[in-house]
Amino acid sequence: MEVLSPLGVADTRPRSLAKRPARLAGCRVAVLDNSKPNADVLLGRLAELLVARVGVAEVRRWRKPGSSRPAEDIDAIVDGADVVLTGSAD
Numbered sequence: 001m002e003v004l005s006p007l008g009v010a011d012t013r014p015r016s017l018a019k020r021p022a023r024l025a026g027c028r029v030a031v032l033d034n035s036k037p038n039a040d041v042l043l044g045r046l047a048e049l050l051v052a053r054v055g056v057a058e059v060r061r062w063r064k065p066g067s068s069r070p071a072e073d074i075d076a077i078v079d080g081a082d083v084v085l086t087g088s089a090d
Contacts, residue, residue: 025055030081033063
């Protein structure tokens with residue numbers, strides 16, 4: 001019989017931040033809605049402002065199946081964007 005611990009093991013090694021583009025003008029932006037109430041409104045408005053004020057080239061949107069569920073096809077999101085916006089709202 002195999003007994004599993006519910007405590008799990010967390011990877012606590014320090015990690016460096018993702019490289020950020022020097023400018024957002026011309027960038028492809030992915031919006032990942034976490035399915036919380038109003039997250040789509042918050043992130044959608046931010047994306048509109050980035051297009052209008054900064055000159056973002058493209059905005060693509062994805063929605064997680066639930067706030068506690070992982071995003072599906074994360075590789076497609078990352079490969080199709082220079083910047084990914086995600087956040088939470090209530």
